[in-house]
Amino acid sequence: xxxxxxxxxxxxxxxxxxxxxxxxxxxxxxxxxxxxxxxxxxxxxxxxxxxxxxxxxxxxxxxxxxxxxxxxxxxxxxxxxxxxxxxxxxxxxxxxxxxxxxxxxxxxxxxxxxxxxxxxxxxxxxxxxxxxxxxxxxxxxxxxxxxxxxxxxxxxxxxxxxxxxxxxxxxxxxxxxxxxxxxxxxxxxxxxxxxxxxxxxxxxxxxxxxxxxxxxxxxxxxxxxxxxxxxxxx
Amino acid sequence: xxxxxxxxxxxxxxxxxxxxxxxxxxxxxxxxxxxxxxxxxxxxxxxxxxxxxxxxxxxxxxxxxxxxxxxxxxxxxxxxxxxxxxxxxxxxxxxxxxxxxxxxxxxxxxxxxxxxxxxxxxxxxxxxxxxxxxxxxxxxxxxxxxxxxxxxxxxxxxxxxxxxxxxxxxxxxxxxxxxxxxxxxxxxxxxxxxxxxxxxxxxxxxxxxxxxxxxxxxxxxxxxxxxxxxxxxx
DNA sequence: TAGATTGTTAATCGATTAACAATC
DNA sequence: TAGATTGTTAATCGATTAACAATC
Numbered sequence: 001x002x003x004x005x006x007x008x009x010x011x012x013x014x015x016x017x018x019x020x021x022x023x024x025x026x027x028x029x030x031x032x033x034x035x036x037x038x039x040x041x042x043x044x045x046x047x048x049x050x051x052x053x054x055x056x057x058x059x060x061x062x063x064x065x066x067x068x069x070x071x072x073x074x075x076x077x078x079x080x081x082x083x084x085x086x087x088x089x090x091x092x093x094x095x096x097x098x099x100x101x102x103x104x105x106x107x108x109x110x111x112x113x114x115x116x117x118x119x120x121x122x123x124x125x126x127x128x129x130x131x132x133x134x135x136x137x138x139x140x141x142x143x144x145x146x147x148x149x150x151x152x153x154x155x156x157x158x159x160x161x162x163x164x165x166x167x168x169x170x171x172x173x174x175x176x177x178x179x180x181x182x183x184x185x186x187x188x189x190x191x192x193x194x195x196x197x198x199x200x201x202x203x204x205x206x207x208x209x210x211x212x213x214x215x216x217x218x219x220x221x222x223x224x225x226x227x228x229x230x231x232x233x234x
Numbered sequence: 235x236x237x238x239x240x241x242x243x244x245x246x247x248x249x250x251x252x253x254x255x256x257x258x259x260x261x262x263x264x265x266x267x268x269x270x271x272x273x274x275x276x277x278x279x280x281x282x283x284x285x286x287x288x289x290x291x292x293x294x295x296x297x298x299x300x301x302x303x304x305x306x307x308x309x310x311x312x313x314x315x316x317x318x319x320x321x322x323x324x325x326x327x328x329x330x331x332x333x334x335x336x337x338x339x340x341x342x343x344x345x346x347x348x349x350x351x352x353x354x355x356x357x358x359x360x361x362x363x364x365x366x367x368x369x370x371x372x373x374x375x376x377x378x379x380x381x382x383x384x385x386x387x388x389x390x391x392x393x394x395x396x397x398x399x400x401x402x403x404x405x406x407x408x409x410x411x412x413x414x415x416x417x418x419x420x421x422x423x424x425x426x427x428x429x430x431x432x433x434x435x436x437x438x439x440x441x442x443x444x445x446x447x448x449x450x451x452x453x454x455x456x457x458x459x460x461x462x463x464x465x466x467x468x
Numbered sequence: 469t470a471g472a473t474t475g476t477t478a479a480t481c482g483a484t485t486a487a488c489a490a491t492c
Numbered sequence: 493t494a495g496a497t498t499g500t501t502a503a504t505c506g507a508t509t510a511a512c513a514a515t516c
Contacts, residue, residue, distance in 0.1 A: 080442030
């Protein structure tokens with residue numbers, strides 16, 4: 001129907017980072033940036049930045065570079081940050097509360113509408129202006145309110161079962177902090193897994209490797225600062 | 235000096251997940267698994283699993299597969315989970331406390347030795363059996379106790395400054411939850427960034443893309459269940 | 469032994485980098 | 493205009509998949 005160029009996940013994962021750096025530039029009053037200067041700031045390559053942005057359109061101007069506020073807006077729109085997807089949070093324990101307090105859902109495209117837990121000591125208490133609801137009323141709630149996304153901060157055991165309920169009620173986006181992978185089920189849903197334990201083990205692995213001499217290659221490809229003869233790195 | 239085969243970051247990032255699935259198999263009493271069966275469980279490919287494991291050695295046995303408990307041990311050792319790296323946590327706010335409560339440092343190669351904060355209301359209180367120390371004593375502490383790693387749960391503003399102190403005192407591993415990238419400074423340190431805001435924006439982007447028809451390609455390459463003619467997918 | 473499944477090499481695929489014509 | 497910097501194509505590099513001989 002539309003142009004429908006397939007965007008690779010590698011590109012998508014870089015977009016929030018571009019947005020973060022550009023927003024910072026914008027907030028410090030910078031109006032213009034070239035792919036080269038941005039690449040230097042971000043530790044990536046000018047070529048990659050231009051390739052990535054051109055997946056979505058020609059946002060720059062030859063001989064000038066990119067207009068920072070305009071590019072911010074474009075990225076915001078590509079990311080869908082003005083979507084206001086309705087979302088519920090499952091699990092109001094330590095992690096759930098931290099996520100609630102730490103993450104700015106509104107400016108990242110989501111509108112948090114309810115919080116659920118199974119712990120009677122927590123149900124009924126107030127968190128961020130929302131009364132914690134009993135998870136046994138989840139299905140009823142979802143069928144009437146039709147949330148589009150869910151944040152899972154539950155223990156592994158209940159997570160799978162709760163995810164099934166949510167999916168059954170039409171939830172098609174999952175931000176999953178539970179210790180299991182949601183991605184393989186529900187083929188028409190999208191999910192983003194945040195595995196803190198895996199992340200910590202990765203750090204451990206890298207520290208161990210850098211102690212021994214069994215080296216791990218630096219992230220994608222080491223950025224060679226100023227070692228090139230091409231135009232891009234004048 | 236040693237074999238020193240360079241391991242790519244793509245492989246390293248898959249190791250914790252292998253470990254997670256194998257531990258689960260082990261705990262449910264499974265003693266043996268083939269790359270094919272494991273691949274099916276994990277939604278990856280048998281070929282990739284064998285390639286990945288063979289970066290570190292031949293842990294399997296032709297005609298039999300992999301011994302689950304043995305492979306768990308091997309992975310644990312590759313990941314360095316028995317390292318007991320000493321670590322300090324910076325920032326005992328919501329996020330810091332959640333990380334502290336939610337993550338099992340001990341079984342992931344770390345030993346948490348101290349918690350720091352700058353908020354007078356928090357300093358002196360007890361968290362997980364540790365008294366929260368004043369961040370102004372951080373340097374002093376680090377010079378005498380020599381922690382090897384740090385968990386950063388600070389706001390962006392203080393994070394950079396605190397990271398400099400830590401690096402100056404010899405800390406060479408960073409688990410960074412702050413809203414900035416630590417990775418580019420400190421070339422001889424390793425760091426693992428956990429950017430919750432970026433992660434949420436990625437989800438938003440994927441939901442938006444799956445609503446429109448501008449598709450995002452499924453993660454690495456879609457696992458084609460049973461669509462192959464090769465031996466691996468009999 | 470025959471069957472199964474690994475370790476490993478070769479082929480394919482995709483992502484990153486380089487280069488340069490277009491153009492502001 | 494001349495200089496700068498993009499958009500885009502081509503070349504390179506790396507990661508994944510396929511295939512199969514080795515071998516348990």
